[in-house]
Amino acid sequence: MPVIDLSLPRVEATLGGAFEASGIGLHTGRVSRLKALPAPEGHGVRFVRATKRGPAEVPALWPNRRSRPLCTALQVGDGPLVRTVEHLLAALSALAIDNARIELDGEEVPILDGSAAPWCDRILAVGRAEQAAPRRYLKVRKRVAYAEKAHRLRIDPAERFELEVAITLSHFGQLKWIGRPTPDAFPRELAPSRSFGRLKWALPAKILGVFLRFGEPVLRGASPENVVALYGAGAIGGLRMPDEPVRHRALDLVGDLALAGHPLLGRVFASRPGHDPNFGLLSALMRDPEATELATVGEDGALRRA
Known part of the structure; x- marks a missing residue:
């Protein structure tokens, strides 16, 4: 897999070509x-869902986020829903793709193997095309925290986007991942990690999802090809890394925070993150006018207020 070597890009970028899945x-x-598909400067990442009434645009921005079981979903008003966007958004964000048009003929982004690796492969295959517009970053100015039951998340000021993620699982104990989801590190360290669940609850949820055809769909497409079933201190079919579950939680966090609309500069501490708590932190950050400021990168590499 080719490697993109980037620090903090000065200008926006789009895809170097189209890809399909x-x-x-x-x-x-x-x-x-x-x-x-590639998209022009200032476009952002937008899903375009085909409907009977024609294409409906759904920008990947935090006000459009909708709570759905075990995934991140987007919707504009009472328009069509786009579900399970987090893995693709994580890959686009980590590989510094600012502008892309994502056309989709159904409600849900394909899960593929349950990780972000197939998306990284496709993005790296078409490449990254720089554009003329200055890239604007969302720089954290003060600590913002979110807590709900056992979920504890916060973001502190920092010059880079950094993560410290921890979860505790029975038989595994505490698992922790600390690092920067850079274009170099993300494809190696986080992208291969897959969606997971305990076998003892994943099987009943799968059965209910298949046979109860009303309400919110849950795990109807889950299989050993796209979900890791944890059993004891291991997994059926094995783990890609000993700490794969916490790496996947970090992957999801990258995708969920991409809904800020600009690349974040801050250090995130997340204990027991999940899609709803992740959004709780992002919402608290975005609703506080004093918590962030827009910044650009000068020719000398220094950050400046936009």
């Missing part, structure tokens, strides 16, 4: 087809 959705169990 198709596959089953983790929750809906339906096959969908996706096409990712």
